[in-house]
Amino acid sequence: MVLIASAPTFSHGVHPADQKARSATEPIGRMPFVREYSVPLRQHIGAASEPIVAVGDIVQRGQLIAKRASFVSTNQHAPVTGRVKAIETRPHPSGVSVRAIVIESDPFSSQQMGASGPRSDQALADSVSDAGIVGMGGAAFPAHVKLSVPEGRTVDTLLMNGCECEPYLTCDHRIMLEHPTAVLEGTAMIQTALGAKASVIGVEQNKSDAADVLRAASKGSVSVAQVAVKYPQGAEKMLIKAVLGREVPVGKLPLDVGVVVHNVGTAFAVHEAVRLGKPLIERVVTVSGPAVSQPRNLWVPIGTPICDLLAFVGLDQLDQYIVISGGPMMGQAQKNLQAPVVKGMSGILVFPAAHQATKEYPCIRCGRCLDACPMFLNPTRLWLLTRNRDIEALNQHHVQACFECGSCSYVCPSHIPLVHAIRMGKKLVREAQV
Numbered sequence: 001m002v003l004i005a006s007a008p009t010f011s012h013g014v015h016p017a018d019q020k021a022r023s024a025t026e027p028i029g030r031m032p033f034v035r036e037y038s039v040p041l042r043q044h045i046g047a048a049s050e051p052i053v054a055v056g057d058i059v060q061r062g063q064l065i066a067k068r069a070s071f072v073s074t075n076q077h078a079p080v081t082g083r084v085k086a087i088e089t090r091p092h093p094s095g096v097s098v099r100a101i102v103i104e105s106d107p108f109s110s111q112q113m114g115a116s117g118p119r120s121d122q123a124l125a126d127s128v129s130d131a132g133i134v135g136m137g138g139a140a141f142p143a144h145v146k147l148s149v150p151e152g153r154t155v156d157t158l159l160m161n162g163c164e165c166e167p168y169l170t171c172d173h174r175i176m177l178e179h180p181t182a183v184l185e186g187t188a189m190i191q192t193a194l195g196a197k198a199s200v201i202g203v204e205q206n207k208s209d210a211a212d213v214l215r216a217a218s219k220g221s222v223s224v225a226q227v228a229v230k231y232p233q234g235a236e237k238m239l240i241k242a243v244l245g246r247e248v249p250v251g252k253l254p255l256d257v258g259v260v261v262h263n264v265g266t267a268f269a270v271h272e273a274v275r276l277g278k279p280l281i282e283r284v285v286t287v288s289g290p291a292v293s294q295p296r297n298l299w300v301p302i303g304t305p306i307c308d309l310l311a312f313v314g315l316d317q318l319d320q321y322i323v324i325s326g327g328p329m330m331g332q333a334q335k336n337l338q339a340p341v342v343k344g345m346s347g348i349l350v351f352p353a354a355h356q357a358t359k360e361y362p363c364i365r366c367g368r369c370l371d372a373c374p375m376f377l378n379p380t381r382l383w384l385l386t387r388n389r390d391i392e393a394l395n396q397h398h399v400q401a402c403f404e405c406g407s408c409s410y411v412c413p414s415h416i417p418l419v420h421a422i423r424m425g426k427k428l429v430r431e432a433q434v
């Protein structure tokens, strides 16, 4: 890896050890089918999907089983051929239980294709909506919404996010390396749908092999911008600053500066939906962490229980571990490992239980959290204001601008769980507005 000292980046941020070498060279494998799948009706931002199947129905892999309930919602499809066993409340990686369609797989079925043929006869936003695609970088925002530019607004640049700045995760890296043409074709489709003049793919320097592969495959049609390795560079506002040098003001959206950001994994899913007619029924998940002896990147059907995924990589006696979905900075600890893999889940990380929280000490006013915050907030002040439940001052200090990246908690020498407190502060402000 050749690092350019002056590679563009954003202000502030942190440099956690990236830990990506453990799985970066692992080609994407495939998780075998398991006995039962739980497809949550809420695995995206927006309204829950509405089931269109009933208990006892036989479903084919790729079949529509729940429809989006409003514009900001998504369709759900069967990840496996089998029988609808239940439609009931089931564990969800968010920690709350959510209504889900439970499918018992048919181990003897030969109908596991999941794709229905090319879909070039309709507008891209419709194909993407039909396929139930969400942003694959973790936020799980319905992708068709970001393909519909409001009237009177224009997009000059489509910025593709290939940063994957969270430690350990390598699923986007592998997709760029193994499927550059599909990523580029998906990017071109999105650019055309948005009417953008240009596309740029932002890739961090620790994935320079992926940047080279994309450059070679694109033959100059798309520019690939290498940015410094820094967290949270994959956040939309940070990536826009790093690659395009534009500031998105507090309370504004990338569209307000003429930009739309999509993830490279989303471009791949768009390509699959249009060229193959394949809905979003599986995704690449990185399974890694200190407790995983052989980290993997795997195609995993949506709805696969996390415990089955861990059993596949050789982990049992799961009460000995801390399991996190997503990356270690913004991911969520999993209490119930029956919870399924969902569309926005880029990784499952496993740590020995000895990695439990460290003792918290008083604030020593070192200012490191201020230097880390990419939104130029004052995390220690927000923490105190939350403790004092001072809603007016929380608003004055722009608590809602915090996007919970965890950089402040990461650098705090007193191990103060700043981001948890600030999350509470945001909730207090929201509740006060109702």
Ligand code: SF4
Pocket: 372, 373, 374, 375, 376, 377, 378, 379, 401, 402, 403, 404, 405, 406, 407, 408, 409, 418, 419, 422
């Ligand atoms: S205050 Fe929010 S945005 Fe700033 S570093 Fe902490 S978690 Fe990130």
Ligand code: SF4
Pocket: 362, 363, 364, 365, 366, 367, 368, 369, 370, 379, 380, 411, 412, 413, 414, 415, 416, 418
């Ligand atoms: S980093 Fe921690 S100890 Fe330092 S000022 Fe912020 S809250 Fe206080």
